Amino acid sequence: AGSLGVDLATTVDVTLIDTTPQMIPTGWHKPKDSFGALLFRCSSAGLKGLIVLPRVIDADYTGEVKVVAHILHPPMVIPAGSRIAQVMPLSNLLQAMSLGKSIENIGGDRGFGSSGPVTCLSLQLKSRPTLTVTLSYNGEQCPIQLLLDTGADVTMIS
Template sequence: AGSLGIDLETAVGVILIHNRPQKIPTTFKSPVHSSKHDVGALLLGCSSAGLKGILVIPGLIDADYTRVIPIVVYTLHLPLFIPQASKIAQIISFQNLVSAMMKGSKPMRPMRRDTSFGSTRPVAYLTLRMHDRPVQKITIINGKEQINIQALLDTGEDITTIS
């Protein structure tokens, strides 16, 4: 009940004989959640895997991905055997915020379905709709003039933006 993620088990035993990344199939098939393709997941290595010398490369699983989820691993301690049914990674599910923002509109990219490893389109979403904004009451003073406002603040390294 207290676990944040879902453990992934390796479907086969693997011997790592080089230090290049290698895909290992798991026993878990996507989609992560069946709520109309609005839940994706972040794949992360378990800390116990790192202690055994297994380095898991983090990855994102799209909400519309429909195949067995592989784990990409490598090691610096060769050779290394990973037995079948090893729990070396976990996935942490999260709501696809871009999908939630675009509900009812035409899909912006093709569905991933059974393809993997790669971008479906060169698009980046750098802003999201915020329901609870970091607003602060501030007073701006210029000489003898002053104004009190509720402001959305964004502090940068050498500049502050007030909206």
């Protein structure tokens, strides 16, 4: 039981004077390489009209975690110590995956767009669950191998 996330609070008074997204300091640094995280808004911030943009915090990020937020109806004053976001820790599953080549580690304290090159992850179709089905029509039978759980609502066969 217990909470999945930890609240993050502002370290300074912040005044949002327009609808442009702003980076709001929290003073929080996560332990390096310990875990990644997802950043969400606190429900109380949403009730006040503050829109927190969700984002991923990489496991190798070492800088201060800042909240990116905006409002639809300025101005808004956010006092220091206001809980405006939640951070939810995530295991770094990418470390355990064998991608065939090393991934450049460029995290550090850069943040925002510094995750490294684009990577395409895919599953071997042979490892996906399949089922052999026999279609019958007008006395003819045709056995086919189908991929299960494709996520589609309808499967078309021609």
